[in-house]
Amino acid sequence: MTTTPGAQSRAVPPGPSGLPLVGSTLAFGSDPLEFAARVAREHGSMASYEISGTRVYQLNDPDLIEHVLVHHNENYVKGEVFQNVLQPSLGNGLITSEGDLWREQRQLLQQAFSPELIAGYADVMVDATERLLADWESGTVRDVHADMMHLTVEIAAKALFDVDVREMEADISDALETLMDHTTMNLQRPVKVPLWVPTPANRRYQRALDALDDIAERVVAQHDRDGEGTDVVSLLLADRDPDDPLVRDQIVTFLLAGHETTALALTYTLHALGRTSDAERTLHEELDAVLGDGLSLAEDLPSLPVLDRTVTEGLRLYPPAWELIREADEDDQIGSYHVPAGTTIMMHPWVLQRDPRYYDDPDAFRPERWAGEESDRPTFAYFPFGGGPRRCIGDRFARLEAELVLATICRDWRLDPLDDLSFSPSITLRPDGPVRMRVERR
Numbered sequence: 001m002t003t004t005p006g007a008q009s010r011a012v013p014p015g016p017s018g019l020p021l022v023g024s025t026l027a028f029g030s031d032p033l034e035f036a037a038r039v040a041r042e043h044g045s046m047a048s049y050e051i052s053g054t055r056v057y058q059l060n061d062p063d064l065i066e067h068v069l070v071h072h073n074e075n076y077v078k079g080e081v082f083q084n085v086l087q088p089s090l091g092n093g094l095i096t097s098e099g100d101l102w103r104e105q106r107q108l109l110q111q112a113f114s115p116e117l118i119a120g121y122a123d124v125m126v127d128a129t130e131r132l133l134a135d136w137e138s139g140t141v142r143d144v145h146a147d148m149m150h151l152t153v154e155i156a157a158k159a160l161f162d163v164d165v166r167e168m169e170a171d172i173s174d175a176l177e178t179l180m181d182h183t184t185m186n187l188q189r190p191v192k193v194p195l196w197v198p199t200p201a202n203r204r205y206q207r208a209l210d211a212l213d214d215i216a217e218r219v220v221a222q223h224d225r226d227g228e229g230t231d232v233v234s235l236l237l238a239d240r241d242p243d244d245p246l247v248r249d250q251i252v253t254f255l256l257a258g259h260e261t262t263a264l265a266l267t268y269t270l271h272a273l274g275r276t277s278d279a280e281r282t283l284h285e286e287l288d289a290v291l292g293d294g295l296s297l298a299e300d301l302p303s304l305p306v307l308d309r310t311v312t313e314g315l316r317l318y319p320p321a322w323e324l325i326r327e328a329d330e331d332d333q334i335g336s337y338h339v340p341a342g343t344t345i346m347m348h349p350w351v352l353q354r355d356p357r358y359y360d361d362p363d364a365f366r367p368e369r370w371a372g373e374e375s376d377r378p379t380f381a382y383f384p385f386g387g388g389p390r391r392c393i394g395d396r397f398a399r400l401e402a403e404l405v406l407a408t409i410c411r412d413w414r415l416d417p418l419d420d421l422s423f424s425p426s427i428t429l430r431p432d433g434p435v436r437m438r439v440e441r442r
Ligand code: HEM
Pocket: 094, 095, 096, 106, 160, 253, 254, 257, 258, 259, 261, 262, 265, 319, 320, 321, 324, 325, 383, 384, 385, 386, 387, 389, 390, 391, 392, 393, 394, 395, 397, 398, 399
């Protein structure tokens, strides 16, 4: 139990004092991962600070996170951060919408994510990976993050929209890249420049928005509307006119949400495998033993527990959605603190999933930690896909994709990272440049 009705304290949780006027904006902006981890270490289960004039409460305790995401989820909306930063590009898509519209759309689109339909996407995932690998030359250095971004956008469009986006791919990547850069800048800047001011960055952003409108139109035009499809676009078009703005918003939302996170999970897991010879050897042994006779990968997944643990561990150490944000709609009480309406709440898979209270040797990549008995670790010590009603709609899709792509690559290739990882965290845990790896045929 985390709430104690009637015993409300008006005290503010402890936290870094920050600088006059800007609070902790600069400390957060210069290294958000280290900032969030330090706040948790130094100030315990609930801390507070100010970013860009907004009062933030950071929750560092699994039970408090469960309070917000599950038990009192109706009081914790996406709020102003989402409105300011993501709504201009994602409109009323599933990530940014609230209330009845969100509920109706979630129910509608959930149909595209039933276990049976997801299993049907396996061939798309494996075929696209094999096409990518056909371009790899043994002994060369590749930007594996770029490869994974191309691969996952192709898979998302084919599986979710039933269209082939290969010829639009450069446009999609450029537009999404600009959108993410703009989002990062907006999140970190103490003072925002309104969109109508024609700065070069704003003009680039506007062009990216126009390009995304155009891409959504092309996706709808390419989509075969005669069929009774079960993909996301079929479901949308059965419900709305093709030129309804919500159709555009959902297509852009699923393009963005459906590929970058999975690309990051794959890139970082491949990097970790390349740097951890025990984990790499154990995975290769399993793949050689089970896939040696060329059976169907999708059917073999239940016989690949090491692969499953490898993906779980990759998502633990490098959660692509490293930070979750909510806003209190009405006053509440979390733990022993009063939470005024309007407070921004931050919760970090990055922090909880590296917490030594729940993980031995937390910074090490050790897939075998997931072997054996279920641990008594609290649910929200591991939440790469969030939780409660707004949990990721694509979680099973993403895990299937990550496992199939990883297995297809690691069956025949080994990757050797040239550099250490370094991040440029935005809404997602992006790398701050190319992630170069030497690829060798096994
Ligand atoms: C490893 C890959 C992925 C990770 C780590 C991830 C993570 C997350 C997280 C943490 C949330 C909840 C955000 C919040 O509560 O604020 C979320 C929501 C969402 N994800 Fe994912 N995701 C992944 C892949 C996907 C894929 C493949 C799709 C689409 C097929 C997808 C579509 C969405 C959508 C539409 C939402 C909003 C759901 C709602 O609010 O109803 N994600 N994701």
